[in-house]
Amino acid sequence: MTGPLLVLCMLLLGAQSVSAQRLGGPAASELFAYGARRTPAASQDTVFKVVEPTHWKLGLVLGASAGGLALGYLGYGFCHGDSEIDHSCFGPTVGGAILGAAVGGTIGALIGGAFRKQETADTVAIVQ
Numbered sequence: 001m002t003g004p005l006l007v008l009c010m011l012l013l014g015a016q017s018v019s020a021q022r023l024g025g026p027a028a029s030e031l032f033a034y035g036a037r038r039t040p041a042a043s044q045d046t047v048f049k050v051v052e053p054t055h056w057k058l059g060l061v062l063g064a065s066a067g068g069l070a071l072g073y074l075g076y077g078f079c080h081g082d083s084e085i086d087h088s089c090f091g092p093t094v095g096g097a098i099l100g101a102a103v104g105g106t107i108g109a110l111i112g113g114a115f116r117k118q119e120t121a122d123t124v125a126i127v128q
Contacts, residue, residue, distance in 0.1 A: 060112065063105045070104070
């Protein structure tokens, strides 16, 4: 077994340089041949993007509160449902509450972001 291994090592150590087999780097793209060009003013977008206010913050707060309370209570219930009573249930309760707040807050923010805020008389007066 050592004979073929010795022959393989001798072949690898005695191999000639492989630098002649290396390829050159990639060629430059034709798009960048003349440098960066500015976009003509006629083709630039002149319409400003208006993002209307939504209720995503309210959805975040409500979802995080509901999810945190629900999964915190569920973690507490699973801990007390266990046959061992002598250990603390602080970890499962807080862990469930944090996980529930993160998931519930994300879902609440996505749902709240789908509803636009109604314009009041104050915001209309400020805009005009």
